[in-house]
Amino acid sequence: MNISILEIGAKRFGTNASSLRLLGGFDQNVYECQLHKNLIIKFLSSEHHSYTTIKAELNWMNYLSSNGLFITTPIVSQIGNLIEEVQTDQDNYFVIAFEKAKGTIRQDIEHDFSLIHNWGKVMGKMHYLAKNYLQDQPNHYKHWNEEKIIIEYQENAGQTILKKWNWFLEELNKLPKDEQSYGLIHHDLHHQNFHVYKEEIIVFDFGDIEYHWFVYDIAISMYHAIQTIPSSDKRKKQEFAIRFYETFLEGYLEENSLNKDWFSYIPFFLRYRQIYSYIYLLNYLKVDNAQPSILSALRNMKSNIENDIPVIEF
Missing domain, CATH: 3.30.200.20 (Phosphorylase Kinase; domain 1)
Known part of the structure; x- marks a missing residue:
């Protein structure tokens, strides 16, 4: 800079x-x-x-x-x-x-289900507050379909992925919106975006906030948590995904109510997060300077998307 x-x-x-x-x-x-x-x-x-x-x-x-x-x-x-x-x-x-947030990032989350429960509570509280906040605020927050990567034609993703991307956008446009299911979300609340201090979660990095479905915010946290488990151990990955989902929702539902029908969209939004992340990285990551591990991850993401391999069978 x-x-x-x-x-x-x-x-x-x-x-x-x-x-x-x-x-x-x-x-x-x-x-x-x-x-x-x-x-x-x-x-x-x-x-x-x-x-x-x-x-x-x-x-x-x-x-x-x-x-x-x-x-x-x-x-x-x-x-x-x-x-x-x-x-x-x-x-x-x-x-x-x-x-600066007190505490540290909790790197090992695989067995920390107390943290995951609190993580769910924090998100639930955010969504509960969003339902009331936006009623009296000027509309300065973008909606999901106003993002640059959605407005612009994503030719660089390749025709196979582009076709799947457009299908997701069409499906999203069909989803109902109301103040109980759709509102302001953090949009990136993974475990690298909060510190833990004396068992309290301190959240930061709100630069991606936008109007979206609340259930997508849940899926985002789940998607990135699942990535912490090696793909080579499918059984462990599967068991962790289920336990994370159950524990996170326990905390979430203590703070916010969400119609149970929306939880059936979790697999859809996990798949959407995968293709969204791939296209986002393709557009904004300086690929020429990226580390080999990043390039390898991009190749794996591309292969999984093209072959309809989900993040997790859920």
């Missing part, structure tokens, strides 16, 4: 570029301040983000926090702004900052 952008953005939040350490993020745009260990700074290109959508994301996070969920709290700049805009002759970025 342009050093001028880093320097100006860091200064707006009371630090300097030399104190920033790259943490990552899909766009390699998330930094930790080494002078202020509780500060995370995120740089968002105006090419892909707008002030309005970023403000809506921060408003949602503040709303969740004020209603009892543990969220990485947005931090204001030196002059009291939640969002700072930084420009050079070549680039234009929005800069936002957060309090």
Whole structure:
């Protein structure tokens, strides 16, 4: 990233570029301040983000926090702004900052069913709050079919996958929508997007929020949890998937009600997440610089999609 952008953005939040350490993020745009260990700074290109959508994301996070969920709290700049805009002759970025989440990512989730239960509770609470929040909010959140990868023709995916992709989009367009089943979702609540501190889950990375079916949010968490079990051990993968599903839903249903008919769509949304992830990576991953393990995973995803091999027989 342009050093001028880093320097100006860091200064707006009371630090300097030399104190920033790259943490990552899909766009390699998330930094930790080494002078202020509780500060995370995120740089968002105006090419892909707008002030309005970023403000809506921060408003949602503040709303969740004020209603009892543990969220990485947005931090204001030196002059009291939640969002700072930084420009050079070549680039234009929005800069936002957060309090660093206490605790750590829980890497080994295979046998941690207490965590999975709490994970379900957190999502259930989010969905419950979403049902009320959006009734009084300006419509600054995109719907599922307004995403760039859905609007644009995905010719680079190949004709076989493109045909299957279009089938999923057609099926999604047929699904009913009401405030009890369709609303604002996190859209990426896997176990790498929250910390665990004293058994409490602290959620971060709300950059993908959008209107979608609540059951899809559940399927997303399940999809990424299943990926932690080696595909070579099909029995273990199957047993974990069932146990995860049962435990996660126990927690979820303690906080939010969802018509049981929607749970029959879990296999559909698991398959959809697989093809969505493949197309997303194909569009936004810098494949030329990707590690061999990533390229291997992409080849496996492509093969599974083309041959109708589901993530799990569920």
